[in-house]
Amino acid sequence: MVVLVGIAACQDDPAPTAPSDASPTLSTPQSAKQSKTYLISFAESAPGDLAARLASAGGNVKKINREAGVASVESDAADFAQRAGAIQGVEGVGQDRVVQWVDPNERFVDAGETPGGSGAGAASIGDNEVLFGIQWAPKSIHAPEAWDLGARGNGVRVAVLDGGLNAAHQDLAGSVDVACSASMVAGLNFNQDVGTFSHATHVAGIVAAQDDGLGTIGVAPGATIMGVKVLNGGTGTFGDVIEGILYAADPSATPGKENCARADVINMSLGSTFIPTKEDKELLKALDRATKFADKHGVTVIASAGNAAVDLDEEKKAVTIPAMSARVLAISATGPVGFALGATNFTRPASYTNFGKALVELGGPGGDGVLPGNDVCTLPLPGFGTITNFCWAFDLVISPGSLTGNGYFFAAGTSMSAPAVAGVAALIIEKNGGSITPSQVQAALRQSADDLGKPGKDEFYGHGFVNALRAVQ
């Protein structure tokens, strides 16, 4: 079949005849700096009246965390950065950036709402979930075997730093600590966002969808989710992410949240890969301070490695954040090709995953929709009938994903692999009764991982592909 080509949208443009560079010449960037919010990194030696000095420099201090050494300051003064940077103990001043991500209609393959099972428990957990038959991801990391040993993630708190989270989803209701969830986005609650799909809900479901016989089961079905909203409608800032990290690590410092316990694990299925400018480096400093603060407070921080197929060993000037921020575990993705057709190559590196020994600490199941064609497959859901969808869709990760209601979605990316590892971290923490440091959690994850690829640390798997069973044995 010949695909008809329309170039109407380009008729007014000269058609270049020479091959273009991979970097297109684009229109002048629209400034994303209207907020004039600055992120300040400062040392312990900073004066006690730092807030007052920042005010004298022309700033309005929105938040300051002396222990973390970061502050968020608004200013319209053209020379604020220069003046603030001259204050004793101030190590970095960076203008915050707005981020956006949009939610187009065709975002995901909607698996629909499940009919709803009895909700009754089963002797062997997980296999009474309606969609368990197509949940290759937790099986690929041996989560069911870990569950068989009693691992659930009970009592472990996992903060999902993301957009709005549907705490009322049937597979998450009861798992989400609503009272201690929070939004860093002014004027919105943690469970509010735009669109129908909720990235946060999908991520949270991978971590902790409950063992309830309804839809899917998470890697740590007994864990508690703290929804921490740092994005809205795809828009957020470094400042919101930093604030979210600080909140998850010490929520009791926030008025109205005095009784909230900190998270044990932070999952950030978000990020960027770029070559930082001098100003970017100031923002990275502040982000590093936040992740170090979380580590110091006993929080294991996990982030997605990114989906641009970039070799971070080759591109030494590039960074992927927050995956490469201090004390953060970066997770690459794997996925099968043709699960619906019988494939079992679940640990195959995903086509899109960023990689490189400088970046990747561990691999996890993220899915990969590269199966050619648009054939339709029908798979059995033992005890619940069948499910029909594109064959390639079954190579993606199924999880709750609706902003409202009880929908389930297929999705692929390192956004999906990171929470699988966060779930295993929760199982490890549970096994140790909560008395385990982030360094010990990281070591346990590394030591229990399957050393795939080249022996030792390698580009795609880092220290290995995460293994929930070995992590709790």
Added chain:
Amino acid sequence: MKKVKRPGLGRAVFALALGALVSVAPACLSGQVDDQKVPWSDADSIVAVGGSRIGLRVVAWRDFMPRIGPDRSDGSPLMVSVQIVSLEPKPLPDGLTADSVWVRSPEGVWETAPSSEPRPGLPNGMELILRGGPRWNTDQRIDVLVRLHTADGSVHHLQVRDQRIGRTE
């Protein structure tokens, strides 16, 4: 095997960031061309070079993972992994290079020079990564054509059709 000269992934990665700064995705990028000028009719799905049969594998996607960093209003520009592979269990012929790639969707044709990015685990082939493409809708179908040059100076056009633009999170 001679590798294709890299235009610099650093620039490409930077382009990701630069592209992300653009709040209004341009319908036309500098690399879009008139389809009539693309040698589709000269292209085959398999070509024989130096006694080897060579084919294409293509993965196209746009990334929608939430970002921190520069503003990105509607997902990343199109990225395409083009794997030029020997269909026999032997390496690609020495001196084989690729200098141009065309990607066609119902919205237009994007022409670009690829960068070769060796990817572990790809024996008997080479991978070209295209970055900074148009923001075509996901789930659209695309055709991809690669112009190959052999050591003896001959030119071959290799194509694969009807590939889906996927999306990542």
